[in-house]
Amino acid sequence: MSLMDALPTPRLRWEGWHPNVVLVSLSLIMLAAFWLLDVVSMAPNRIVLGTGHGALEAFGWPGALLATLLLSFIGILACQPTHRHYRALFAAVIVIMALMPVGLMASSYLLIDPEMPQARLGMGAAYWVVLFVLLLCLVELRLRLNLTRIWPTLWLCGVALVWWLCAAFGLETLALVQEFKARDQQFLSAVAQHIKLVGIAVSVSIILGLALAMLMRRYARLQKGAFAVLNFLQTIPSLALFGLLLAPLAWLAANVPFLAQLGVSGIGTTPALIALIGYSLLPIVRNTYTALEQVSFDTLEAAKGMGMRAGQRFWQVRLPLALPVLLEGVRITTVQAIGLTAVAALIGAGGLGTFIFQGLGQAAMDMVLLGALPILMLALVVDAGLGALAEALRPGGTR
């Protein structure tokens, strides 16, 4: 103890003026991106790569000035980081995000010749960078303001609504909107198919995983073997696993008529589901097992002392206490399955991956975006939703 006292104590780093360095640098990055990169790109038709336009051409002098003011506002407020300023910053970030589609409308008005019905507007690199950095600002502000995940997510949903409204009324020239309008039925059914595949795979692997974890707790020998097999499975690349399943399933479908009647075939939903379930089992089983094992012995002993029977102890004590970690496993699995289902489009399982691979095949980048952006959003929404659920279910409240 005396040695610790003898050491020089670390001084407080900031004395007096202490700006939030993170937000200031993020604001500078956004300003640099806005002025140096292409804000929008304009293409005469679907296949031709667009030509980029800078801030002045896209928004005109007044628009560019307004955007610069808004972006520097973040940096200026962050120089005096009080709680009130953080709240104002949060509001500013949300407002900027909601104004972004309006900016696109302005540049479509300025740049697109109404004589050219095929012309389309694309969001340039600056738009993506600013959008991404604004999300980073939100993450930083959420941490500084000590908010739970649910509020920023709700606000982002509001922003998404604004984007959607703008896209529906007044942004017909945006490439993404045109791409969507050309195949809206197909898009909706692809989203439905994607969610269906993920839902089936995750729910089946939750049931299987729970059963497997229970069995593992009973038979210790099973535990080592099962984990070895599941770990091995995760090492095999998804594309390879999908490929390797094609051959035996095609053979089964050709030689066992009963299975063919059930819908088993080499290409399509069956191999996709088998591979997805195989991949999903490991995170579920691992988290379920550790969740059930980590419940403290004393708590269980106390429950026993209160006269609870084995079944009651499991359902009323062990399972509720294990639930947050268990849900964490479900979250990881679902997010992973959303990404893997995109790959499954290659073997004809459908889903949003279809757009990605078709778009890549036709060199139509807007179609690729039409597939990739919803997948990304789906993953983020599921992640935030299940994360918030796990936070809420944690014993003793959220914090």
Add this chain to the structure above:
Amino acid sequence: METRVSNSLSAAQTHKKAPQWLWPLLWGALLMMSVFAMSAAESLFRWIEPDARQVIYDRAGFVTLLGRHLFVVGIAAVVTIIVGVAAGIAVTRRWGCDFLPLVAQLASLGQTFPPVAVLALAVPVLGFGTLPIIVALMLYGLLPIVRNTLAGLQGVEGDIKTAAHAMGMKPTQILCQVELPLAAPVILAGIRTSVTINIATAALGATVGASNLGDPIISGIVNGNMAYVVQGALTIALLALTIDSLFEVLQRQLRARISSA
């Protein structure tokens, strides 16, 4: 008493040393067999795909494909390891700690980005070919490394650092001689995850015009030739298993060295 325990531990580990190279050698040998002697198994592939005109993928040799695959994964791995570990170190120093919460959040958030989506988003910016796949691999492989570097460095106990400080070590010395060696197993685990994921993701590069081991799979699926698919899938799976088992051995040796030191 202490020394006897550690002696018996290391004795047990040297006893186990013989079989620990077994798996990498086995998988590596199978990989080499599949790369060099794929055409020897022609009759087998003929049995899978009896009607096809050709059953062995021949648009590029499997050795070339393997080389390209390793090249892409290797470049991405080197860059991600340097950048990821540097970022992890930077935000745990006193001058960079303002960025710690953001980077930590980002590293866990980044796991939610599906690799296919990242790859698809890289193509419009970078065009077709090998470049987008390398960039996508870098972005995607960075996050496990950053996350594990953070976890490893934060896992070093404060008392140990205080002791090192009291011994008169400078901050750089503490970092290089105390913190990094203690965090090494966790960092290595992150590198292992990153590289394993990247081997799988690189195969997807075949869909954006990069030629690698994903090529036979994609062209097999497109042309309905199951034999191609099996060849590509088998080689990628063996490559992934070889690299993963190599990392397993590395990790075990690192752990043995730390526990014996």
